[in-house]
Amino acid sequence: MRILVAEDEWILxxxxxxxxxKFAMAVDVVYDGEAADEHLAVHDYDVLVLDRDLPGMHGDEICRRLALSGADVRIIMLTAAASVRERIEGLGIGADDYLPKPFDFGELAARVQALGRRSLAPVPPVLQRAGIVLDTYRRQASRDGRFVPLSLKEFAVLEVLLRADGAPVSAEKLLEQAWDASADPFTTAVRVVINRLRAKLGDPPCIHTEAGVGYRL
Incomplete structure (x- = not known):
């Protein structure tokens, strides 16, 4: 899952x-509205965690632009203003969810996960294929009843492959969905993680390479 956090309080x-x-999400961070607008124009995000009162370009304007563009990204808006009227305004301009500050991180993470499952076609919290069971909420994986310990990156790549439901996924798409904007497009990181996944998932082989296309589960 690919996330953009747009918040002007750097520490937050x-x-x-x-x-x-830590939930195996690829996360980019920007600290003003203009940078958020630039990132959204270049990358496909599943969820945008958006501070409403961003400098440079207000969060409301970002919401309006995304709504007009027909972008698939889901938006959870953060703000220090907690009145019901302001929440209604935030949802009315295009936000999918609204969370007043201060908030519990566990609640934010749960809401982000829920929005991510709705970003395109509805995706269940537990993904299954080829004997693999991936619980995206508990971040656990198994194959044929055997627990499979995965690193965060391995988990993220396997989730993208499972979401594809048997369709091939290009290395570029895996980089886009499981790595952040700092990833080198010419790196061998995708191949390395795929090889580690194959070893951990065991036999019979379930991740297949389609030459010139990508990887298919």
Whole structure:
């Protein structure tokens, strides 16, 4: 799952990002509205964690632009203003969810996960294929009843493959969905993680390479 955190309080933004990364999410962080607008124009995000009162470009304007563009990204809006009227306003301009500050991180993470499952076609919290069971809430994986210990990156890549439901996924798409914006597009990181997943998932082989296309589960 690919997340953009747009929050002008640097400490809070980095704290949110670090926490979400522990849920095997790829997270980019920006600290003003203009940077958020630039990132949204370049990358496909599942969820935007958006501070309403961003400098440079207000969060309301970002919501309006995304609504007009028809973007698939889901938006959870954060704000210090907690009145019912302001929550209604935030939802009315395009936000999918609204969380007043201060908030419990566990609640934020749960809401982000729920929005991520709704970002495109509805996706269940437990994904299954080829004997693999991936619980995206508990961050646990098994194959044929055997627990499979996965690193956060391995978990993220396996989730993307399972979401594809048997369709091939390109290395570029895996980089886009499971790594953040700092990832080198020419890196061998995808191949390395795929090889580790194959070894951990065991026989019979379930991740297949389609030459010139990508990887298919």
């Amino acid at each position: 933004a980095d704290w949110i990002a670090e926490g979400l990364r």
